[in-house]
Each structure stands twice: as C-alpha cells, then as structure tokens.
Amino acid sequence: MASAAVNNVSKFGSFLSHxxxxxxxxxxxxxxxxxxxIPGKEPKFVTPDQAFEKLQSGNxxxxxxxxxxPLVLIEAMTKFGKENKLKDVMVCHMHTEGxxxxxxxxxxxxxxxxxxxxxGNVRKAVSEGRGDAIPIFLHEIxxxxxxxxxxxxxxxxxxxxxxxxxxxxxxxSVDVVRSALQNSKYIVAQINQQMPRTFGDGIIHISxxxxxxxxxxxxxxxxxxxxxxxxxxxxxxxxxxxxxDGATLQMGIGNIPDAVLSQLTNHKDLGIHSEMFxxxxxxxxxxxxxxxxxxxxxxxxxxxxxxxxxxKLYDFVxxxxxxxxxxxxxxxxxxxxxxxxxxxxxNSAIEVxxxxxxxxxxxxxxxxxxxxxQVDFIRGAAEGLDGKGKPIIALPSVTNKGESKIxxxxxxxxxxxxxxxxxxxxxxxxxxANLFGKxxxxxxHALIQIAHPDHRANLEKAAFERFKCMPSA
Numbered sequence: 001m002a003s004a005a006v007n008n009v010s011k012f013g014s015f016l017s018h019x020x021x022x023x024x025x026x027x028x029x030x031x032x033x034x035x036x037x038i039p040g041k042e043p044k045f046v047t048p049d050q051a052f053e054k055l056q057s058g059n060x061x062x063x064x065x066x067x068x069x070p071l072v073l074i075e076a077m078t079k080f081g082k083e084n085k086l087k088d089v090m091v092c093h094m095h096t097e098g099x100x101x102x103x104x105x106x107x108x109x110x111x112x113x114x115x116x117x118x119x120g121n122v123r124k125a126v127s128e129g130r131g132d133a134i135p136i137f138l139h140e141i142x143x144x145x146x147x148x149x150x151x152x153x154x155x156x157x158x159x160x161x162x163x164x165x166x167x168x169x170x171x172x173s174v175d176v177v178r179s180a181l182q183n184s185k186y187i188v189a190q191i192n193q194q195m196p197r198t199f200g201d202g203i204i205h206i207s208x209x210x211x212x213x214x215x216x217x218x219x220x221x222x223x224x225x226x227x228x229x230x231x232x233x234x235x236x237x238x239x240x241x242x243x244x245d246g247a248t249l250q251m252g253i254g255n256i257p258d259a260v261l262s263q264l265t266n267h268k269d270l271g272i273h274s275e276m277f278x279x280x281x282x283x284x285x286x287x288x289x290x291x292x293x294x295x296x297x298x299x300x301x302x303x304x305x306x307x308x309x310x311x312k313l314y315d316f317v318x319x320x321x322x323x324x325x326x327x328x329x330x331x332x333x334x335x336x337x338x339x340x341x342x343x344x345x346x347n348s349a350i351e352v353x354x355x356x357x358x359x360x361x362x363x364x365x366x367x368x369x370x371x372x373x374q375v376d377f378i379r380g381a382a383e384g385l386d387g388k389g390k391p392i393i394a395l396p397s398v399t400n401k402g403e404s405k406i407x408x409x410x411x412x413x414x415x416x417x418x419x420x421x422x423x424x425x426x427x428x429x430x431x432x433a434n435l436f437g438k439x440x441x442x443x444x445h446a447l448i449q450i451a452h453p454d455h456r457a458n459l460e461k462a463a464f465e466r467f468k469c470m471p472s473a
Contacts, residue, residue: 032182037166038207043189048076051188051211055154057086062152062180063093065119066276067219067308068173070158070190071098077156078102081110088112092150094141094176095119095370097220097308103131114150116141116176117370126367135361135415138275138373139332142179155184160195162206170202171195172219172314173306175275175328178202186210194218196318200325222308223278227259230396233429235259238346241432242390242425243267246294248340250274250377253308256348256394264289271295272302273340275332275373278309282316294341298324305331332373337380343389345377349418351395351407354444354463354471356420356435358393365413378422390425393418397428397452406451408462426450445471 031038051073055061061077064070078101081089087109091102094116102111103125113122113131117138125131136144144150157177159168168191170177178201181187189209193216206212227235238260243249248271251257261280264270271292272281281302284290292300301321305328307313317323330336337343350368351359361369381389395405406428410416424436426447433446444463448456448471463471 034178034181034204034208035167037205041207043206043209043212045212045214048072048213049080051213052077052080052154054186054210055080055086055089058088059153060090060092060151062150062155062184063091063096064155064157064170064173064177065094065096065175066173066306067097067222067314068158068171068177068195068306069096069098069220070156071220072213072215072217073156073158073188073190074098074101078104078107078111081107086110090114092116092152096121097222100125105130115370116144117372118367119369123368133367133370135371137332137371137376138175139329139334139376141176142327142329145176145179145183148183152180152184154186154188155180156188156190157181157204158190158192158195159204159209160197161191161193163197166206168204168206168209169195169197170204170325171198172308172317172325174198174200174202174325175306178327179329181208188212190215192217192219194314196314198317198323198325199321200323201327201330202325218311219314220308221310222253223258223310225255227255227262230429231255231259232262234394234396234427235261235263237427237429237432238392238394239263239267242392242427243344244342244388245269247271247342247344248273248295249344249346250337250373250381251280251346252276252348252372252374253278254348257346260346260394269294271340272304273298273331273337273343274303275305275328275377276307277302277304278307279313282312285316285322296339296341297336303331328373332376334376334380334383337377338383338385338389340384341386341388343381343384344392345381345390346392346394347374347378349393349395349405351405351410351414352393352423352426352447353407353409354447354459355440356423356426356443356447357410357416358418358423359410359414360417362413362415364411371417375418375422378418382422382424391422392425392427393423394427397430397450398455402454404451404455404459406447406455406459408459441467441469441471
C-alpha cells in the first residue's frame with residue numbers, strides 16, 4: 001500500500017508538472033490573495049484595444065469606481081464589444097464616474113449595467129429598463145463575490161505604478177474592489193502615474209495583473225461648488241450643537257458634509273472613520289483639528305474606504321501614512337463603527353416623512369442612487385459603546401423646485417432606506433429635530449417645526465387628519 005501511495009504522489013507530481021508546461025500559470029490557477037506575489041508571472045502590457053482578448057459574450061465584468069474609475073479601459077471595452085458583436089455582457093460596479101459608455105442605447109443587447117450603488121451616469125439606463133440596480137447595504141456588497149452570487153470573469157481596475165517590490169496600490173478606491181479581485185478570472189489594469197499610492201488594504205502585486213495599459217492622466221474630480229446659504233446654515237446647526245470635541249465623524253459626499261466640515265475649525269481632536277471622504281477633511285487635518293487621537297481603533301489615522309474630490313485631496317492622500325484605506329466590509333461593520341468614540345454619522349436624504357421614514361435611494365419609483373452606507377453608520381452610531389453616538393440625517397427643507405422635503409408621506413413608490421426606528425436627529429436649515437423616544441404625533445410636531453415655513457400649514461393640517469388631534473398635543 002505504501003508503494004501504491006508513493007506511485008500516486010509521483011503520478012500527481014508528473015501531472016502537475018505537465019499542466020505547468022502546457023498551461024501558463026495565471027492569477028486564477030495559482031492564488032487569489034492580491035498581496036501575495038506570484039513567482040515568474042507578470043502582466044502582458046498591451047494597448048487598450050488589445051486588453052480585452054479574453055472578453056466573450058455572456059461574461060461578467062467588474063469595474064472599480066469613484067475616482068478610480070478606469071475610463072480608458074471602459075472606452076476600449078465598449079469599442080471591443082461593438083466591433084466583435086458581443087452579447088449579454090453584464091457590467092457590475094459601485095458608483096463609477098465619467099461617461100458610462102456601456103449604457104448608451106447603442107450598446108443595448110451587448111452590455112447591461114448592474115449597479116450596487118448608482119451614479120448619475122447610469123440612472124437613465126435603469127429608468128429606461130436597459131440597466132439594473134441591486135438594493136444592498138454597502139458592507140454586504142463583498143458577499144456578492146464571496147458567495148459567488150456575482151462571478152466576474154474580468155475585473156477592470158486603475159492602480160498606481162508598482163514600487164520597487166512590484167506592489168501597486170488601488171489608491172482612491174479599496175471598498176469592494178479587493179473582494180472582486182479575489183473572485184475574478186482575469187484582471188485588467190490601467191496603471192496610472194497620477195493614481196495616489198495609499199496605505200491599508202489596497203495592495204495588489206503586479207503579478208496578479210493579467211493585462212495592463214500605461215496611462216498618465218488626471219483622475220475624475222468631484223466638488224468645488226460654492227456652499228449655498230442653506231447648506232452653510234445646516235452645517236452650523238450640526239457643528240455647533242451636535243459635534244463635540246473628540247468626536248469620530250462619518251460623512252457622505254456632497255456640499256452638506258463639506259458645509260459641516262467648514263464649521264469645525266475650532267473643534268479639537270476630531271477623528272475620521274467614514275466609508276468615504278472628500279476635500280473637506282484636508283483643511284481640518286492640516287490645521288490640526290483632525291488628530292484621531294481619541295480613537296480606540298486606528299488611533300492617529302484617518303480611516304476611509306473610497307474617496308473622490310479634487311487634485312488637492314488626491315495630493316493629500318498620496319503616500320500619506322496618516323490615511324488608511326480599508327475594505328468596506330470592515331469600515332462599515334456596525335460593530336466596528338460602534339466602538340469609535342462619540343461616533344457622529346452625518347448622512348443626507350431625498351425626503352423624510354412626518355413620522356421619520358427616510359427616503360434616500362429613489363424619487364417615487366425612479367431609482368436615484370442606492371442604500372450605500374447610510375444604514376450601516378446610522379445604526380453603528382446609535383449603538384455607540386460609549387453611549388455618545390449621534391446618528392444624523394441632514395437635508396435642505398425644500399427641493400430646487402420648492403417642494404417640501406419634509407413630506408406627509410413618501411412619494412408613491414419611493415423606497416424607505418432608513419426606517420423611522422433608526423432615526424434620531426433630522427436637521428434642516430430651520431433647526432434640529434430629535435426624534436428618539438418620541439411618539440408618531442410628537443415626531444410630526446418636531447419635523448414640522450424644521451420644515452420650510454411655506455409648507456408648515458399644509459403639514460399641520462395633514463398631521464391633524466392623520467392623528468385626529470394636533471401633532472403637539
């Protein structure tokens with residue numbers, strides 16, 4: 001029997017040696033840990049037009065998002081799909097920037113977009129039935145890959161040039177990228193001289209890249225619009241009444257988070273633990289307001305998972321050990337969030353009804369964005385182990401068309417992202433409503449007080465009809 005076992009091992013060794021000779025060792029047949037170098041393997045450097053020789057009809061393609069969106073590769077992929085008359089290629093992603101060329105009507109039947117969180121570049125395709133969207137919490141998106149619900153054949157990424165050891169950085173977008181890479185058959189990379197090198201989980205050795213193109217182009221930018229008077233007032237309400245010295249902050253993208261940050265220049269020992277951040281943190285960090293010194297985890301470091309802003313932000317994070325870019329299933333884990341001191345989560349919404357239901361991903365039946373990290377952080381802050389967390393929903397009191405964002409009920413077909421039981425603070429330019437522990441009637445009264453004055457009478461009338469007495473009673 002011992003002799004037979006030796007013979008079997010010998011036969012297996014011979015077979016493995018044969019396989020190595022006839023089949024080149026690739027990412028998928030060797031190891032799926034991006035930080036583990038694969039000896040003897042290196043990418044095939046090609047032109048963009050040559051990067052998609054493995055792309056076939058019926059494949060699934062994952063695209064890295066936010067500031068790391070590989071626009072050159074997207075253009076080449078779209079061209080390849082058209083020229084080769086491909087069919088039914090699913091393109092999955094989380095908030096890409098720039099033109100989503102694969103969503104053009106001319107690509108119908110060739111590509112179909114599938115969003116984990118929608119950006120403005122794919123909304124039209126989804127509303128017209130040419131694209132899809134998956135409702136999902138941000139921290140659970142990696143499970144789509146780990147559980148093989150989404151199986152990418154090809155992952156398109158944008159990385160920094162390799163260092164002296166061959167390691168590239170995913171730069172501005174780690175989030176769900178690592179989980180996608182670990183479960184993709186082929187990796188195609190846009191190696192960009194202008195991609196910042198960041199510290200944390202976003203390391204990929206160049207040997208894991210199968211096809212690579214070289215570029216030297218600016219990243220997509222976002223922001224820079226001046227703050228309005230309404231946004232500034234919302235920022236003041238939050239900064240002056242809800243954010244304490246030593247607080248750990250989470251904020252989404254847009255002018256309201258930037259308005260809050262602009263009002264924090266006299267605060268001390270702030271920390272950042274946020275799925276994303278933008279330009280607003282740079283001035284506070286340079287001034288010394290953000291020290292992260294009170295954190296229980298990642299003390300002394302800003303923690304994020306993806307980011308997008310201007311070149312000022314990209315220069316700030318480049319090769320900066322003050323910044324840690326970590327995976328989204330860690331950053332947005334409610335247990336991890338709850339351990340941060342005075343965790344203060346600031347998120348926006350499309351509308352809030354008079355009982356506190358928060359609509360964030362849709363306008364009526366029309367999908368607008370996604371669940372994102374709002375519920376992750378609203379709940380994580382509420383569960384703060386120190387009892388000092390503050391979950392905040394902030395929004396202007398009216399839309400650009402003058403409609404009240406404090407609504408009697410959500411628009412027909414609108415999706416509630418954050419339930420009324422989750423909500424604590426709601427802030428508009430007219431003040432702060434603390435809903436925690438309040439009855440439905442008391443909530444209506446509090447929210448009507450921060451609605452726009454032009455709409456309060458109608459809201460009070462509707463509340464009276466609903467509760468059969470005055471909301472303040």
